[in-house]
Amino acid sequence: MSSNISPDEKVINKIAEKLSDYTSPPAGGMNSEHVSKWIKQFAVEDRRFILDETLYLLNAGYLSESQYQRKIKAIARSENNVKFFRYAGFLDIQKKGSSQKELLKSLYKTVGIKFNIVTESSTQDEVNKFDTFVYIDDVSFSGEKAIKSLSNFIVKFNLRDIKINIYFFSSHTFSDYNIKRRLEYIFKDRNIFVHVKNGGMREVENRKSRSAQSGVFWPREYSVDTPEKFEECELYKGVFRDGYDSSDSFRNEASRDRFESILTKVGFNILLHRKTPSEVLKPLGFSTFDGLGFGGTTFTYRNCPNNVPLAFWWGDYEPTGAPALDCWYPLMKRNGYNEWYEL
Structure with a gap:
C-alpha cells in the first residue's frame, strides 16, 4: 500500500x-x-x-508539547534554580495571552517545593518581600510584550534595587538584547538589573547587522x-x-x-x-x-x-x-x- x-x-x-x-x-x-x-x-x-x-x-x-514538558522538567530539577524557587518572586503579569500563566502552572506542578507567584493583584507588601524576580515565557519575538509587562509592573509597585531574571524557551537575538537595553535605560535611576537567558530550545538570529x-x-x-x-x-x-x-x-x-x-x-x-x-x-x-x-x-x-x-x-x-x-x-x-x- x-x-x-x-x-x-x-x-x-x-x-x-x-x-x-x-x-x-x-x-x-x-x-x-x-x-x-x-x-x-x-x-x-x-x-x-x-x-x-x-x-x-x-x-x-x-x-x-513533548519538548515543552522536557524543558519544564529540566528547569524544575536543576540545582541552579533552587535559590530562585525558594527566594524569588515568579511573575504572572501578562495582560494578553495565556502562555506565562500556563507555564507557571505546569512548573508549579513539577517543582518539588512551593514557590512564590507574584501578580498584578499582589499587595505592595507582598511584592516588597523580593529583590529578585523571574519572568518566564515560551517564545519572544520582538520582546515588546516582556518590556511592556515588566515596565507596567515596575511602575505600579514603584520598584527599585531589584534584579529581574528573564527566561525564554526560545527567543531572537535582537529581542534578548533589546529587552535588557530598553528596561535598564527606562529605569536607569532605579538600580534595576536585567538578565535575559535563552533556554536553548531555539535561538534565532535577527539583528539588522547580521x-x-x-x-x-x-x-x-x-x-x-x-x-x-x-x-x-x-x-x-x-x-x-x-x-x-x-x-x-x-x-x-x-x-x-x-x-x-x-x-x-x-x-x-x-x-x-x-x-x-x-x-x-x-x-x-x-x-x-x-x-x-x-x-x-x-x-x-x-x-x-x-x-x-x-x-x-x-x-x-x-x-x-x-x-x-x-x-x-x-x-x-x-x-x-x-x-x-x-x-
Whole structure:
C-alpha cells in the first residue's frame, strides 16, 4: 500500500504528523486532507517546493508539547534554580495571552517545593518581600510584550534595587538584547538589573547587522514584487536582507530566496482583501516596524505566533462570511487575541 503513495503525499503526511499535537486543529484533526487543502492554494508549480520547505522549517522551528514538558522538567530539577524557587518572586503579569500563566502552572506542578507567584493583584507588601524576580515565557519575538509587562509592573509597585531574571524557551537575538537595553535605560535611576537567558530550545538570529545570517524570513530586494496598490505605502518599505549565510531555517540560498518570494506574494494577496492597510499586519507577519513583517520561523504546539508569515495562519478552518478572512485557509489557525482583525 505504502509503495503507491506519491512523494507529495509522503511529505504531506509528515507535515500532518509533525503538527499532530497542535492545540487548535480543524474539526477533522491535523490530517493529510487538511494539509492538502492548505497546499492547493499555492500555484501548482510551487506546491512541492512549499511542502518540502515547510517540512524542513517545521523540523527546525516547531516546538512540540513533548519538548515543552522536557524543558519544564529540566528547569524544575536543576540545582541552579533552587535559590530562585525558594527566594524569588515568579511573575504572572501578562495582560494578553495565556502562555506565562500556563507555564507557571505546569512548573508549579513539577517543582518539588512551593514557590512564590507574584501578580498584578499582589499587595505592595507582598511584592516588597523580593529583590529578585523571574519572568518566564515560551517564545519572544520582538520582546515588546516582556518590556511592556515588566515596565507596567515596575511602575505600579514603584520598584527599585531589584534584579529581574528573564527566561525564554526560545527567543531572537535582537529581542534578548533589546529587552535588557530598553528596561535598564527606562529605569536607569532605579538600580534595576536585567538578565535575559535563552533556554536553548531555539535561538534565532535577527539583528539588522547580521541579516545575511538571519534565521527569519527576511527577503532580498529582488525577491519582492509589491502590488501596485501598495507601492506607495510606507508601511511596507523597510530594510532588505543583505547577502546570505546558512541558518537552520533554510536549506540554501536559492531555496530561501524562493520561499521568501512566494510567502511575501501570498501575504500581499491576503492583505489585498482588506478594506484598509493595517499598520501592524504585514505579509510576513505581525510587526510594529515598517517593512514586510517580522518573518518568524518559530512555531509552537500551543498556538501559531502572529509574527510568522500570514500564509501559515491567516483565516479560519470554516467560512466566516468575512471576505478578508475567507480568502485563505490556514495551516495552523491562531487561537487568541487578534485586535488587528478589523477588516
